[in-house]
Amino acid sequence: MPTPSSQRSPWRYLRDADVLHAAVVTLFAVVLSGGIVWIGYVVHVWRTARRAPTTLPGRWVVLVFGRQLVADEPEHDYRGRLARALALLRGRIASRVLLLGGRSSGSRSEAEAGHAWLQGQGLPADVPIELEQESVDSLENLRHARGLLQGGDRAEVLPPVALLTSRYHLARCLLLARRLGFDGHAVAAEDALPRTPRYLALLLMEATYLMWIDLGVRWARLTGHRRMAARIS
Template sequence: MAGLLKPLRRGVWRYLSDRDILVAAGVTLVVFVGSLGLVYVAHLVNVWRIAWRSPVLGNTRRALLIFGRMLVQDRPEADFIGRLARGRDNVLAGRADRVLLLGGSSGGSISEAEAGRRWLAAAGEWPAEVPVTLEQLSIDSLENLRHARELLRPAHAAPLPAVWLVTSRYHLARCLYLARRLGFDAAPIAAEPRLALSGRYIVRMLMEAGYLMWIDIGMRWASLTGNRRMAARIS
């Protein structure tokens, strides 16, 4: 039973016991039904547009945030390897002044960030002037970015540096939304060379549109009702 429940402890599912999150889910359902699904379609178009248009190489030098993903036998799986490889390409092209590997424990003996570090070390060449920092406390994308913000801005009053967000194309829209709400000057870099709509990828994008709709409508509801506690979750 513990093994079956493990996936529910990660991502948005772990918030299902939270009253504010459930209220946001209820409001989202009402909006979805009331709009005849058009609000969901708008978010899906946004997920697709960002996935389609995002570049694979940055055009300026920024801090590089590479998002982790659940490990398989303490090793990065295919999506995570794609993110690491794309981040490394950008570092070697001079598009990064520092790198943060994001990701805590996903059930194995090491963190996602540490597994990423080991993969990069095994990949070979790495510029000595580009430091690598591990963020190993988070278990979802929001926590990734919150902890990255703390690492990039030790003094609260200091400005945040501009960042590249390196992740899979299906994941970019949600990461951009969260990063910008948290105060980042963020831009996307896609792990995959191009958007290839396989059956698995379509499912992932449909799910991401749902997550993004839930988060976005929840934040709008918090603003409308003056629920500061709820709004503070992504600020």
């Protein structure tokens, strides 16, 4: 349950009492279950990653999640997300695109770098592209996207959205989006689930993040800890 910060590093969360509370609850759940709880989240993340489609029928508002830049340019995973977004644009699947991501390092935001990359690849000129440049993590991405789509009016109904990101990242984005009131649908950047040691490590890391967030919120609701539960709302 992250809080706003100018730094992307996950270690910044350890300064937050609610996040530490959720971590302790999660650790107890893993220990008491003999690791079975964590394995359940691993299976869920893997299934979501494996089954996600690369396109959707109809026309969609597409949210493209950024990733930390390398030398002010999109790195491999981010380029994959942008390439999928470009395919949706060219296929007339995307009616509106939001590029999500603030400045995590360097001189420009992830959204700005992504937009420049798309323009270099022949971005169609007739589809609205909006840049969300204030966020540094997935929860902030979605909060700011919600504000842009609602135009500052929380009473306005959110449109269904396509959540476009790397396969390993989809389960967490879907959970957060649904907690924030989105009707979110997964769209995978990669054609198929990669079978590499790096990708396995990313899936395991995502399962841990997802478990931490989900169990923390469930515990907060169970115990009536309103401030902690409100962190994802």
